[in-house]
Amino acid sequence: MVEIPFLALEALFTLVWLACRIAVWRRQGGIDWKREAVLLLMYVNLAVIIRFTFFPLALENGHVRPLLFDPAEVMPFNTNLVPFARLRDYYFRADQLVNVVGNIAMFIPSGIALPIVYKRLDCFWKVVGTGALMSLGIEILQLPFFTRTTDIDDLIFNTAGVAIGYGIYALVRKT
Numbered sequence: 001m002v003e004i005p006f007l008a009l010e011a012l013f014t015l016v017w018l019a020c021r022i023a024v025w026r027r028q029g030g031i032d033w034k035r036e037a038v039l040l041l042m043y044v045n046l047a048v049i050i051r052f053t054f055f056p057l058a059l060e061n062g063h064v065r066p067l068l069f070d071p072a073e074v075m076p077f078n079t080n081l082v083p084f085a086r087l088r089d090y091y092f093r094a095d096q097l098v099n100v101v102g103n104i105a106m107f108i109p110s111g112i113a114l115p116i117v118y119k120r121l122d123c124f125w126k127v128v129g130t131g132a133l134m135s136l137g138i139e140i141l142q143l144p145f146f147t148r149t150t151d152i153d154d155l156i157f158n159t160a161g162v163a164i165g166y167g168i169y170a171l172v173r174k175t
Contacts, residue, residue: 006055006064013050017043042117045109052106053138054148057098073146080151087153103157104164107131111165124166131162 090096135158
């Protein structure tokens with residue numbers, strides 16, 4: 001079994017982000033600080049998404065529990081492809097609410113940041129489609145980790161969060 005610590009994965013994400021940004025700066029011949037400040041919104045949003053989609057919510061001794069990978073436990077994949085079926089499995093209504101609201105809230109910043117960062121994402125459907133693809137990518141990446149569940153509900157709620165975020169962006173942009 002391989003344990004992947006939270007800080008190690010976030011550090012890897014940060015290094016990949018910085019490598020990509022450095023490649024862009026070299027290609028463009030400099031740094032556009034205003035664009036980098038806006039891109040920082042997306043970086044922070046993605047870092048938060050990584051935390052809550054790959055690592056257990058509950059802390060252990062005040063620390064984020066590691067992501068576990070065990071090749072012997074990969075198959076069968078832990079999936080739910082029936083919409084809203086697992087919502088009935090929660091013993092406490094508060095846990096159900098945390099799941100729904102958390103999945104929506106986590107992606108609201110994506111719906112705001114995507115059209116700001118990427119000018120080509122200039123309408124509701126492009127932003128929501130991109131957000132849905134981001135969520136789908138996360139759900140697929142969770143497949144080999146037996147402690148995580150690939151769930152259609154997450155895809156639905158995450159996409160709803162992106163749609164709400166875009167609605168907020170559109171309202172603010174119009175004023």
